[in-house]
Amino acid sequence: MSSSAISPDARPAPAPDAGSGRNDLAGRGARIELTGLSRRYGDFAAVDDISLVVEPGEFMTLLGPSGSGKTTTLNIIAGFVSPTAGSLKVDGAAIESTPAHKRDMGVVFQHYALFPHLTVAENIAYPLKRRGIGKARRAELIRAALDTVHLGEYGHRYPRELSGGQQQRVAVARAIVYGPRVLLMDEPLGALDKKLRDWLQLEIKRIHAELGTTFVYVTHDQEEALVLSDRIAVFNHGRIEQVGAASELYERPATLFVAKFLGESTVLRGEATRTGDGSAVGVCARAIHTPGRIEGSRAAIVVRPERLAVRPRDHRPEPGWNALPATVTGEIYLGSSRKLELALPDGSPALVREQAGMLSDTREGDEVTLTWRAGDSVLLPDDPDVEAVFT
């Protein structure tokens, strides 16, 4: 992979005009607005009253575990499923009653859904023929689409003659060739192995930058969401738990579910009481301070592993720092960093990540003190259902 179009930055700002003029298929992305959208099947709500705005040219990822409603939401936008309540607007125009074939959106399906009886070029020509585009123009657009996905020489092949990664790129080419305002992708990399997935993520990112189309991308893979997205909507039980840029979700999760779904963390549970400058939560007979405040008293404090530090047992915390005694139960060496697994006095687990070059000389079995800044403690209402999702 040598394309210079790939930005080294993992999260570029929304850039509707990035690369336009360079790619023949580039166009303007549409604004998508979901308001109070629901889809019920009898008593079961697959999508439960969600509202979301996707800005023009934005890369929005719908992230969540399977059955959380993200694919149903995508299918509602695409027009394969009709909502039972709520409204759906594209560039300000309501489209709930527009049939799928008139929505002018590109869809990349999980298993590609390439037509097996048509060649690659014929597959890509399919949407152009439906739009009555002439033969000469068709050939140009097919060429442009195949070049965009780096499959210039494969037009005459049949889908079965291609590898999974190539089929996936044909599916993308077919979905972008007619310059749709929106590109919807449903776990497009789900069936591929890790290495291919990493590379194709960069390809999708590059195509997004070149085209300036609005992308809505469904995945259950949080790492993929972090690599690709401008913003991420985290789904759980048919609802959106939080929408925001990756850093926002990671640093300031709105719910315990978001905190646990994105990245690793240590969760400390206890009773919260208000203090002058925030709250104090009782954990293992000690008061843990946090600047946050919540309704109710059943609280969970979330701390990211790189925010935690390991000190000797007799270490005295500085003012504004929290401290808890802990026992090291395991270590995992990862090259650029090291993960330490610890157990708190009440038996609950904790996780510390130390950067290489800054490793403490802690070993398995050591009795230590765990410290972190009070400001790094994210206070959230406790949610007992969350454990069920992750175990």
Added chain:
Amino acid sequence: MRTFSWGRALMWALCALVGAWLVVPVLVVIPLSFTGKPSLKFPPDSWSTRWYANFFGDTAWMSALWTSLQVALLVTVVATALGTAAALGLTRARVRGLGAAQGTMLAPMIVPGVVLAIGTYSVFLKLQLVGSLAGFVMAHTVLALPFVVIPITASLRGFDRRLESAAASLGAGGWTTFRTVTLPLVAPGVASGALFAFVTSFDEVVVSLFIQSPYLQTLPVKMYASVTRETDPTIAAAASMIIVLTTTLVFAATFFVARRSRVK
């Protein structure tokens, strides 16, 4: 997607009609067999079981039934044995001409019945097999063979041959391996092949019409003669019993196979 569409409504209406049309005509026969009058008028205006009594009291009908059962059972045994052996050979041999052998094995399915019937008739005239039990059995066996070979070949192709190597490594000889490992695992294929053989023979009319004699007729031949010559509702009784018999047999076989595959 779930909204009402005229196309869909039309499709389901057509399905209901076609489904009824597939099954209902056959069912007409059953009430007709209980008619009180000696005519095939439908619907009957009076009822009786006299045609069943007639069937079981008439030596011609009874001997036709007996012949059909005998022939069908013998065909089941012979065709299943020949077909199983052939299927084993077809899936495991590595010799030239295997494709031709397989083609020959399946050919009786596509040759028009009348053409084979006049050929069989002339052969049987030479061999003096017309009107003989052995003649019926052989003629029906070749017709049944493709229907035996196809399902057994299919299950043999789905069979993991490493299991046979495993059995051999555990001390089983060739025949023991076949009997204790191969056969039990391809048994559903063999069972459906046997069922097909029975039904093929029991239903066969065209070839049987030629190789019958006044002294040895199968049930379908007797029915054919009855339809063409007389309007005797005894045939409705015979037909009803065949419907009940084949339906029961098929359901039993389905149930048996379904239960077996659950056990597996």
Added chain:
Amino acid sequence: MVLDQLSGDVSGAARPAADAPSPARTASDAGGRRPALLILPALIALAAFFLYPLALVAWNAFTDPTPGLGNFVWFFSEPANLATLGRTFTTALWVTAVSLLLSYPYAYAMTVAGPRVRGLLMMLVLLPFWTSLMVRTFAWVILLQDTGVINQLLGAVGLGPFSLIRTQTGVIIGMVQLLMPFMVLPLYAVMSGIDGRLLPAARSLGARPATAFVTVYMPLSLPGVSAGCLTVFISALGFYITPALLGSPTDALISQQIFTQVNGLLKWGRGGAMGVVLLGLTLVMIALLAVSLRRAGRRVSR
């Protein structure tokens, strides 16, 4: 479920691929020659009671009563024979076309129905499939009578009576019902293998539902259409019992003529010649279809 698999097989749609046999591993295989002996008993039976009879039919056609092409000259020079041949062909075509028209939506419905409805639809196909041909033909004799059920029903709505029995219409009605399982089963086998996401995919690319169906679904269902049509068409060509009982003796089909020549008139040579023509036609149809299927199959499955 085994029934589905079976009936699929029998209808010719799902014939096991003739791939190379797996390499012999056990000592009993002896290099793959000994298993070949297992085929012999069946082959001998087929040679004696299938190939030999067919050869004799051909032999009679060329030698009875005198050697030469006389029987074929007779067949192709008698207008009545050519009319019979034409009638047989058109009847088979009608039966095939009507079966396809009725079976295609039926098989499609089976693929979109829920498991219960699909089971019911499948049973409605399998029950007649397993019921004796003689019994079903007999049922049609009853139904198609001038005073039979169908005319009574038509009379109730102020139509008819039509003469159905002893007409080509009656023969076609009966044969369609008798042969429809052989159309539905291969169609269903192929249709149920079509990826259900392709139609939504086509619509997302801008195809109206009808266009999506015609440009994507129908081409992919073609192998089932050809297999079903071939099975029904060649069965209809050689059908004897149904035309004999439902049709008119004056509008006989070729199989009835063969029967009459041999059984009634003892003209072995003429019957044989007609048999050779019928068998030849059948084989030509199969060859034509095999070629077109192979061409289509290369596109899809390579």
